Amino acid sequence: MSELSPRLGLPFLLPAQAQKHVTHNEALETLDIVVHLTLEGVDAINPPVSPGTRQVWALGAGATGDWSGNDGRLAAWMGDAWQFITPLPGWCAAQGTTLYVWDGGTWQIAAPDSLNNMTGIGINASHDAVNRLALSSDASLFTHEGAGHQIKVNKASASDTASLLFQTNWSGRAELGTAGNDDFSLKVSADGSLWQEAIVVDAASGVAGFPAGMTVDGTLSGTAVTQTATDASADKLLKVGDFGLGATTPPAVTDLTTALAPGFYHVPDMAAATGVPTGQTGGGTLLVMCAAPAGATFLLGLPVATGAAQGFWLGSRASATGAISWAKLWTSANTTVDANGFLREA
Incomplete structure (x- = not known):
């Protein structure tokens, strides 16, 4: 028969044993240490200078001094010497309000007093040193608490990366965020190796660029495109038909003395229009070739109609508005069209 209990190694009282109280007290002292076990420190390696009686430390690797050679054991100060006890897997101990469990190799946090400074959390998954928060789920929900809600991805410096990475079978396919600088970008990959930048937003100017090009199948609208057929605002996209470009019927104009942007215009009735050459009637086509300030x-172009003169007039003025000086280039009155379609002087 063993003289020690199988789990805690408590000494048994033996028949005809002298001073049985010594053996009994030794067992009680061990129980006094391990029952409702409390720790002064976890993974400690240096013995304290002035330990308190029955204070206990959980020793880590590389224990020194009086603790040397007792890595992984419990060290209890009995008032005049250290007592070492080997914990068994599943033993629990408290340090303050934090509960630890011995797994046979290390003391693991079992029930922390808060979720601060935990080594990791795995929800239906296992966390690791890089992915300290791991979740395996059909979906994840982040919602508000009465107002808005933000998800913050912070990086240490501009040259680091703060992004969302989308993968297929653990191979990257799309990345959204700031990678290597503070410009916001979206890049994609077909194989996880070769990446193409689709959109880059300059951090300083806010201007978006499309390094790989852009395809627009819908209609462009908004203040970035011309708002009317004669909208001459700077830095706008020109729609088909504006200023007569690509239009079946160019924009109508009745006063040529006003400021006109370059383009094609239609003069519905030159007899009622302002600024046209004198004596002209009918409709005409106007090309504004230069409209600098x-x-x-x-x-x-004079009207093309039965009984009406045909031809062109060249006009100019010294300012952006005002009267126009006209010079006749040619009219059907002094030219003919030969068999080859060329204009010749009559």
């Missing part, structure tokens, strides 16, 4: 240049 310092002046303007025009080419006016």
Whole structure:
């Protein structure tokens, strides 16, 4: 028969044993240490200078001094010497309000007093040194608590990466965020190795770029495109038909003395229009070739109709608005069209 209990190694009282109280007290002292076990420190390696009686430390690897050679054991100060006890897997101990469990190799936090400074959390998954928060689930929900809600991804410096990475079978396919600088970008990959930047938003200007190009199948609208057929605002996209470009019927204009942007225009009735050459009737086509603030240049096509003169007039003025000086280039009155379709002087 063994003289020690199988689990805690408590000494048994033996028949005809002298001073049985010594053996009994030794067992009680061990029980006094391990029952409702409390620790002064976890993974400790250096013995304290002035330990308190029956204070206990859980020793880590590389214990020194009086603790040397007792790595992984419990060290209890009995008032005049250290007592070492080997914990068994499943033993629990408290340090303050934090509960630890001995797994046979290390003391693991079992029930912390808060969720701060935990080594990791795995929800239906196992966390690791890099992915300290791991979740395996059909979906994840982040919602508000009465107002808005933000998800923050913070990096140490501009040269680091703060992004969302989308994968297929653990191979990257799309990444959204700031990678290597503070410009916001979206890049994609077909194989996880070769990446293409689709969108890059400059951090300083906010201007978006499309390094790989852009396809727009819908209609562009908004203030970034021309708002009317004669909208001459700077830095706008020109719609088909504006200023007569690509239009079946160019925009109508009745006053040529006003400021006109370059483009094609239609003069519905030159007899009622302002600024046209004198004596002209019917409709005409106007090409504004130059409309700089310092002046303007025009080419006016006379109407093509039965009994009406045909031809072109060249006009100019020294300022952006005002009267136009016209010079006749040619009219059907002094030219003919030969068999090859060329204009010749009559």
